[in-house]
Amino acid sequence: YKPVVVAVDGPAGSGKSSVSRAAAKALGFDYQDTGAAYRAFALHAVQQNVDLDDPAAVVKTLPTFAYEIGIDPDDHYVRVDGVDVTDEIRTPRVTASVAHVAKLPEVRHYLVDLFRGIIAGTSKPGIVTEGRDITTVVAPNAQVRILLTASEEARMARRSAEITGQSAEETARQLSKRDQQDSKVVDFMTAAEGVTTLDSTNLDFDQTVQAVVELVRSIA
Numbered sequence: 001y002k003p004v005v006v007a008v009d010g011p012a013g014s015g016k017s018s019v020s021r022a023a024a025k026a027l028g029f030d031y032q033d034t035g036a037a038y039r040a041f042a043l044h045a046v047q048q049n050v051d052l053d054d055p056a057a058v059v060k061t062l063p064t065f066a067y068e069i070g071i072d073p074d075d076h077y078v079r080v081d082g083v084d085v086t087d088e089i090r091t092p093r094v095t096a097s098v099a100h101v102a103k104l105p106e107v108r109h110y111l112v113d114l115f116r117g118i119i120a121g122t123s124k125p126g127i128v129t130e131g132r133d134i135t136t137v138v139a140p141n142a143q144v145r146i147l148l149t150a151s152e153e154a155r156m157a158r159r160s161a162e163i164t165g166q167s168a169e170e171t172a173r174q175l176s177k178r179d180q181q182d183s184k185v186v187d188f189m190t191a192a193e194g195v196t197t198l199d200s201t202n203l204d205f206d207q208t209v210q211a212v213v214e215l216v217r218s219i220a
């Protein structure tokens with residue numbers, strides 16, 4: 001039999017990482033966070049001292065990108081060169097630099113191959129993979145494809161509850177800047193054909209996880 005592939009896309013602050021991980025856990029599936037790879041690669045490029053505005057220099061560091069991710073939802077970690085960077089890739093410095101590398105087609109092709117390899121390698125009955133272009137580019141043939149949305153207001157509120165030490169205004173400013181940059185690269189605001197839109201604006205966390213789990217159970 002073939003493992004069930006669940007593709008989840010959505011904007012920053014939609015809750016897709018935490019929802020996807022909890023849904024994977026409930027289903028007994030693996031969980032892949034693709035944003036973590038873009039973040040880890042941005043960190044790697046910075047560590048190689050390359051100018052992020054020099055695409056050729058950034059692309060040159062791809063072959064030495066030694067990336068490891070824990071896809072068990074109970075054991076999620078990210079390592080670069082054997083060093084645990086799970087927390088470091090969430091710092092505002094890394095978050096602000098990801099767009100510079102994520103917009104490069106060579107980087108995207110390289111990472112898309114890597115993501116497909118991880119999906120193919122799951123030993124569980126399925127894998128939930130989450131990002132911006134999973135339903136459209138990485139796994140367009142996934143049995144379950146979901147666009148997780150929420151109103152801008154709800155997304156800002158969730159993000160500022162997550163981030164401490166900066167004002168709600170600053171968080172909102174960063175989030176809309178990132179949405180704007182990201183939407184130039186991939187369209188994650190409108191559902192492609194065959195993709196189910198799940199609007200979590202009026203759902204709490206558990207209800208959103210439950211909705212994903214039910215979608216998977218109804219299809220797979």
Ligand code: C5P
Pocket residue numbers: 012034035036038039098099102130131132133134178182185
């Ligand atoms: O999901 P997360 O916020 O961690 O993603 C970090 C960044 O990685 C996004 O802002 C985007 O630039 C990039 N990304 C992407 N395609 C994906 C996942 C993430 O371009 N599938």
